[in-house]
Every structure is written in C-alpha cells, then in structure tokens.
Amino acid sequence: MKRILMIGAFLALCTPWGPGPAGAQEAAPGFTPRQREEIVGILREALRTDPSILRDAIGAMQEAQRAEQEGARRAALAASRDALFNDARDPIKGNPRGDVTIVEFFDARCTYCKALYPNMQALLQRDGNVRVVMKDLPILGPNSVLASRALLAAQRQGKYEPLYDALLKLRTEPTESVIQAEAQRAGLDWPRLRRDMEDPAIQARLEANIALAQRLQLEGTPALIIGDTLVPGAVELPELQRLVAEARRRG
Template identity: 70%
Template sequence: MTRSLLRPVLALCLVLIAGGAPAQAQEAPAFTAGQRAEILGILRQALREDPSIIREALAGLEEADRRDRSEAQRAAIAGNADALFRDAADPSKGNARGDITIVEFFDARCGYCKQLQPAMDALLRRDPNVRVVLKDLPILGPNSVLASRALLAAQRQGRYVPLYDALLSLRTEPTEAVLRQQAERAGLDWSRLRRDMDDPAIGARIERNLALAQRLGIEGTPALIIGNTLVPGAIELPALERLVAEARAALNPR
C-alpha cells in the first residue's frame, strides 16, 4: 500500500479506535479477523518507516473536528439571531444603528472581561458604525448574580452603561456595599435600584441569557458573537477590527 493510501486508512482506523465513525464507514461491512490483522500489520510497518503519518492523521482529525464545531456554532447563531441581535430589552453601547452588531456575554467579576474592555472601548471610538449588545452572564458566583441584578435594575433608570463601565473597571468584589457606592457615583437612586434588583423579571432575564449561552455552546466569559463567528475569551483590538471587517464584508459582498 502506498504512503498516499495509508493516510486515509490510518485516519479511518483512528476514528474507529476513538469510538466514532463517519456515516460511510458505518454503512460498510465489518472487517474480518484476517482483514483486521492485515491492516494492523500494514500500519505497524508504515509507522516504523514514517512516524509522521500518525501526526498528520491526528492533525487532520482535529481540523475536521474544528470545522464541525464551527459549522454547529454558525447554525446555532443563525437559529438564535432574534434573541442575539434583535431583543429590544437588551442594553447596548456604541451606535444603535450601526451596521455591525457585536454581542458580548460577560460576567462583571470576570478578569478576562475586564481585560477585554479597553479593546472594546477603543473599537467603538475608532469605528462609529458598531453596536455592542451586552448580555449579562453571571457564572462566577453570588456576587456575579448580584452585580448582574444591579446592572439590569440600573437599565430601568437609564444608567446601565455608566454602571457597567464602573463595574468593569472595578478591582474589588462587587458586594452590595460596593455596588451601592458605584451606583450612587453613577447617578442612580440606590433605594429604587435595590428594590428593582429583587424583581422576578430581572431574574427571568438572567435565566434567558444563561439558556441562550447554553444553546450556543458558550462555556465561559467573555464570549463575543461577531457576524456568524463565536469568539471565546479576550482578544486584542487588531483581532476585533479584523473580525468586524470580515462581518461587514459578508454583509456587502462584491
């Protein structure tokens, strides 16, 4: 068997060893004991002669898995487009009529979310046609939930973004005492804010965000949706600008 033919055979064997198989393989007849022995013998000889074959086969499998995940994420984004991009209840920053909308899932206690914010703010300064939708995703404990409740309550007083900016710059825990201090500095009525924080409707909004993140396969914060791409983790300004440019190009193909 030639080296070029060994690669697909080895890839198939690795899939079978891993416990899965493509549809075509599942439809094929099972190997006989003799055929299995012959294949294993060929593989052993080939790997002794050229160990790079297995590295290339594994890389091919990883690339196929990455493509599958990417396609699944694009389908999930398309299937949840209204909840992501067109929910009138969501707070936002930037140009409300911008041609590109970025959706940011964040936790106010998340260090990586805080790390991302300077790049996001710089993007909004440099690109006046970007809108950022903010999705509270409090996954880091009780103080995260408390901060999200405060933010969503602040939205009722038209002060979501000032409190958001304050909390994302915070280097201490957003305890209730700290939230009160930051809220008052942001011009909020604390008594009203505190009452609104306990409104079941705010809890329901947080639950919707958590369910949406789960449907999209989001496993941590921050997570950005830019066009049809899900970007996990904090990224730098050049990467943000590149992804925005790609999303804009997809809207206006030449």
Template identity: 40%
Template sequence: MNFKSWSFAAVVLTAFPFGAAADDLDEARVKALVLEAIREKPEIVMEAVEILRKREAEAQAVAQTEVLTSQRDMLERDSNAPVLGNPNGDVTIVEFFDYNCPYCRRVKPEIQALLKEDANIRLVYREWPILGEGSVFAARAALAAREQGKYAEFHWALMALQERAEEASVLRVAKQVGLDLEQLSNDMNDPSIEQHISTSMRLTQQLGFNGTPSFVIGDELVAGFVEKEKLAGLVDNARARDDKK
C-alpha cells in the same frame, strides 16, 4: 469502545490496507490492528490526532454557522439585552462578558474607543456570569439598573473596579452612580433577569464559547481580548458583507 476511540481507530486503519473497514471488525480485532499499525508506523498517532482535530474543527464551524443563522435575531435583537452605542447602528457587536473577568476589564477602553470613533455601532451586552457568586450578583444588579435608566453608567463603573465584584463592592458602586439600593434589590428578582442570564448560557454553549470576553460581529466569532483596531476591522468586514447582500 466509545465514539472518539472508534473514530481514532478508523483513522489509523485508513493508512494500512488490512482488507476490512473498521466498522466490519469486532472491537478486539480493531484494537489488535491499531496496535500493529502503530508499531509499524509510530508517527501515525500524531497524524491521526491531527486528522481528528481538523474534522472536529470543521464540524464545529458548520454548527456555529447554523447557530448564527437560526439565532441571529436573539443575538442581535433580544429586547431583554442592553444596547449601548447607536441603537440604530448598521453593525451589531454582541459581547458576552463577566464583571470579574480581567480580559473583559482590559477590553473596556478598546470598546469605548471604538464607540467614540464609530458612531454607527450597536453594542449588545450579554451578561454571562461564570466566575463565581460575585459575578452573578454583579450581573443581576447591572440588569436591574435598567429600571432606573442607569445600566450604561453602572456597567462602565463596575468594569473599572480594581477589586473583585462581590456584593459589597457592587453595592458600593451602585450607590456611587446614584442608584436607589432598595429598588435595585427588589428589581434584581425580576424574572427577566434570570431569563437573560439563562439565554446567555444557552447561546454560548451553542456557539462553542468557553470563556470571556466572547464576541459575535456579523458572521465572525471572536474569543478573548481584542484590540480596537481588530474590532474595527471586523466591523468593516461585517459592513462589506451587508453591502453585498
């Protein structure tokens, strides 16, 4: 019996005073008692599932808080991550994204409007290419564009694509924004690019993110498309917490 099955059994058995804890019984006896409990009270299955769900959510929240504490500098101050907005801003938004993610493209104007409205935001971009080889190529090209001082311009242009980001479309956009394609190709092999992407993969796994876009704003973790008003509210909350420290 694996850990999750044993936890489920233990939760089910708590509803019935069989006189022994699940840990004190062998597997066959536990299974028999669980079946007996379910026959007497079928609704206990859903109750047990809900209890386990809450326990897992609580454990995940604790783990995420620990990651935010231990990885704060890496999330907000990694010198290998592009920073847009105000580099000296008092609140940092970290966005994990993929150029082929439709929700990332939808959130682009929300982010741009927020930066225009609030000139005191640092926006840290973490390339997290999880939607295929085209996404990987786009992420590597965007990070390489830093060497020509065109990350921001290239980033916004890629986010405005009306087609998938693949090698051909990415290079076409690179040419349109004035990038030297030969230099770009060479710079895409820089070890710092693989390091950035690997770090993004590690951080998202630790934070429990499973899709793009995903945001870290102060102590808040937000997944999915977010409108400007909600982003602004989260920024205000982060500022308020910092003022209390």
C-alpha cells in the same frame, strides 16, 4: 500515497461504532474480522517504522473535529440571530441604529473582559456607527451573578451603562457593599435597585443568556459576535476595527 492510505485506515479503525449484541463492539462497516486483523497488523508495523503516521492521523482527527464544531456553531448562530441581535430587552451601547452590530457576552468579574473594555470603548469613540448588544453571562461565581443582577436592575433606571463602566473598572470583588457604593455614585436609587435585583424576570434573562451561550458552544468570556463571526477572548483595537470593517463590507 501509501502514507495517506495508512492515515485513512487509522481513522477508519478509530471511528466509534455502536455496541453489538451481548455488548461486543461492532466491526467497522466493510471490514470482516479477518480483514480488520490484517489491517491492524499492517498499521502496527507502519507505526513501528514511522511513528509520525500516528501524529498526522491524530492531527487529521482533531482538524475534522474542529471543522464539525465550527459547522455546528455556524448553524447555531444562524438559528439564533433574533435572540442575539433583536431581543428588545437587551442593553445597547453605541449607536442603536448602527450599521454593524456586535454582540458581547461578558462577566463583570472576568479579567479578560476588563482587558477588552478599553478597546471596545475606543472602538465606539472612533466609529459612531457601531451598535453593541450586551449579554450578561455570569459564569464566575456568586459575585458574578450579583453584579449581573445589579446591571439588569440598573437598566430599569436608565443607568445600565454607568454601572457597567464602574464595574468593569473595578479591581476589587463586586460584593454587595461595593456594588451599592458604585450604584449610588452612578446616581441609582439603591433600595429600588436592590429590590429589582431579586425580580425573577431578571434571573430568567440571565438563564436565557446562559442557554444561548451553551447553544453557541461558547467556552468562556468575553465572546464577541461580529456579523456572522464568533470572536473568543479579548481583542485589540486594530483587530476589532478590521472585523467591523469586514462586517460592514458584507452588509
């Protein structure tokens, strides 16, 4: 009990309070300056005799921060459901009428997105009732932006998925010349594709995806949303199947 009280006192003293008049730091509510001084003295002595109190207190602070971030993310997911699942402009893979939807944020240059790619392909081959919403999220530099623009331009020719497959299998940089070769190999009209890549509407879609990712506090790619669960990073096929089955049970 004494240990719990010590950690609670440490957390209370570490809580940030706004600056008072003349820029001084306000005392924590409920503590007089004298009481605060006495508590600090007790804590110092406790930390000297048992340094693990500090470790436990920091762990408690980190856990509280994680819980707060998770709560904010869940609220953002709930508020963004239409933008995530029901934007008619987004490319769709798998079964458009599938009973489970996965939203995939990806960057065509991302090493981990490339690692996830065969697992997602295997999932769609084995489960014909999964719908995947593709969210291009170019965060790794100019060639990422170039690739995302090419993909969304290819969608206008009904060739998003063949070009996506080609770019995710690439082991070289998706420079313009590389994209041109892959696009022509996939049967795309390159002059039309190159013109469409410069359409401001495509840039606006990419900016909307970036803003959505920021609202959801995504920290990188790939990021999957399966039902109401955010799954960061590359995931192996068995885990994908488990998450889909869980979302299906929840309806």
